[in-house]
Each structure stands twice: as C-alpha cells, then as structure tokens.
Amino acid sequence: NELIKRNAGRDTFILGFGGGVVLDITGFAASLFKRGCRFGFVATSLLSMADASVGGKNGINFGNLKNLIGTINQPEWVVCDVKLLNTLPDEDFKSGLGEIMKYSMIADKNLLQFMNINNQKILNKDFDVLNHLIKSSVNIKAGFVVEDEFDHGQRQHLNFGHSFGHAIETRINIKHGIAVAKGMLIATKISVAMQICNKSLIDKISALISSFDISLDYEIDDVVWQNIANDKKNRGNKIRMILIRDIGDTIIHDFDIEELKNIVQKI
Structure with a gap:
C-alpha cells in the first residue's frame, strides 16, 4: 500500500535501512512489487551485517512459523558501517x-x-x-x-x-x-x-x-x-x-x- 501511495514504479529503487527484519521485508517487497524492483541494503545490526544482508533470502513469518513465506533475490549492493553498532x-x-x-x-x-x-x-x-x-x-x-x-x-x-x-x-x-x-x-x-x-x-x-x-x-x-x-x-x-x-x-x-x-x- 505504501509503495502504491508513493507512486512507485518498476524503476523505483527501494532502500532497506535497518536490521535483519527490515532488510527481509525490504527484499521481500522489492521482489514482488510489480514483479520486481531494484533494491539495496544499509545494514545497521551485527546480525544483518554478518548474515541477513547476504545471500538473497527474504523471508516473512506466517501462521506463527518462522520465514514460512519468502523469495530469493539479491540486492544490488550492501553497506555495512561498524560505527552504527555503537547504537545497538x-x-x-x-x-x-x-x-x-x-x-x-x-x-x-x-x-x-x-x-x-x-x-x-x-x-x-x-x-x-x-x-x-x-x-x-x-x-x-x-x-x-x-x-x-x-x-x-x-x-x-x-x-x-x-x-x-x-x-x-x-x-x-x-x-x-x-x-x-x-x-x-x-x-x-x-x-x-x-x-x-x-x-x-x-x-x-x-x-x-x-x-x-x-x-x-x-x-x-x-x-x-x-x-x-x-x-x-x-x-x-x-x-x-x-x-x-x-x-x-x-x-x-x-x-x-x-x-x-x-x-x-x-x-
């Protein structure tokens, strides 16, 4: 709904800025919206820097089960800055x-x-x-x-x-x-x-x-x-x-x- 409200198109670049959950949601939405948009990540947690931002898996929970629904789609780039970990x-x-x-x-x-x-x-x-x-x-x-x-x-x-x-x-x-x-x-x-x-x-x-x-x-x-x-x-x-x-x-x-x-x- 938010992407539609903002008139996003297939040429829209979607940025995920956050930890593992934010990056999963970003990758999942970008994979599906209008059959796929470009996207990238700025990882802000240790888990997202070392793991969640890598590999292309974008999963969401469903029916109280972990990562039951998801896609595999790679971001164009990932930025990791360890100074952000001071806020963690x-x-x-x-x-x-x-x-x-x-x-x-x-x-x-x-x-x-x-x-x-x-x-x-x-x-x-x-x-x-x-x-x-x-x-x-x-x-x-x-x-x-x-x-x-x-x-x-x-x-x-x-x-x-x-x-x-x-x-x-x-x-x-x-x-x-x-x-x-x-x-x-x-x-x-x-x-x-x-x-x-x-x-x-x-x-x-x-x-x-x-x-x-x-x-x-x-x-x-x-x-x-x-x-x-x-x-x-x-x-x-x-x-x-x-x-x-x-x-x-x-x-x-x-x-x-x-x-x-x-x-x-x-x-």
Whole structure:
C-alpha cells in the first residue's frame, strides 16, 4: 500500500535501512512489487551485517512459523558501517554473535580461535575486530551461496542450529542469533548421542557461547516440537537437521520425529 501511495514504479529503487527484519521485508517487497524492483541494503545490526544482508533470502513469518513465506533475490549492493553498532542494544549485539559463532563452527577453525582470543575486544565493540568478524562471516556465507544459491544442497549447511533455534525463537520470542546458539548446542548434543562427533565438541561450543554471556538454558516442550514438525526445511515427513562431526565438518540428516524425540530425551 505504501509503495502504491508513493507512486512507485518498476524503476523505483527501494532502500532497506535497518536490521535483519527490515532488510527481509525490504527484499521481500522489492521482489514482488510489480514483479520486481531494484533494491539495496544499509545494514545497521551485527546480525544483518554478518548474515541477513547476504545471500538473497527474504523471508516473512506466517501462521506463527518462522520465514514460512519468502523469495530469493539479491540486492544490488550492501553497506555495512561498524560505527552504527555503537547504537545497538546488548541483546541485539549478542544475537549477531550467535550467527558469527555458527560460521566459525561450520567452516572456519581460525575464526573460532579468533573469537576466543579476542572475546573482550568483541564485547567492547573494537571496530577492527568487528570488521574482521563481519568480513569472515560474509566470505563464508558467500562461498555457500555461490555454490548453491537456491538452497537445494550445500547451502543447507548454513542452517546449523536453526531447526531447534527457529522453534525456540518462535516459542519464547528471543533474539534470532541467541536462539541459534541454543540450537547449535542442541544439534551438537544430538550429534554426540548419535556417535558422529566427540563429546569434547559440546564443551567447546558451550564455552564459546558462555563467553559472550549467552545463556545455555533451553526448554523443549510440545509447542517447540510442533514448530519443529512444521519447519520449512523438512522433507516430506522427515525432520531435516544439520549435524556436526567436527569444526568445519557438518552433515545433513533426516529424522523421523519420534526417533528425534527419543534422542533428545537422552541428552
């Protein structure tokens, strides 16, 4: 309605200035309005700089389910200025760190080590350190997107932590990256229970999450399971999850929901 009121046309350039939600809405609207308008992003949160502004996914929630409706359409450009992060509330900053942790876990031992070594500088929002985190995350994600833009194979590994993360985020309304951090911990525990990774990996990821003052606590109730069952990543009647064998080594695994429930009860 707003675009119509402002006499926007197919030659209109739409700018998204904000965090992940704003950028998703901008990309989604630009993808659909008059069959597509040009658009670009100025990312203002750590999560949007390191993750949401990259890759072309533009999703909106529907029916209390996360990102159920969306498009894949790339912005013409993205601007990230870390000085904007000085205005960011602590919970939103931690949310961005959750996604950056994910990139370190699925693809880059050096990034994981960098986060551990520079923990205090990260929390103090050192610009040089934050620029390194953002560039590393963007490069990792771009590598997956170039190989599989439309999410049919390799790009799905970016969903590590997102199955339970999305379900918990929707259930208790916490920040996305914080929910993803909890989801990564759960996925790692499931991986250990299935004997595909060493138990020491739980300690590594727990220490990393805790070092940024993100709680390790979570609750998996019937509503979370309902959200899991309705996850858009599922295939047929199977729950699709990304499990981990080691830092930089993740796999796609499909579960029957009762099988998954039995495993989760034991962790």
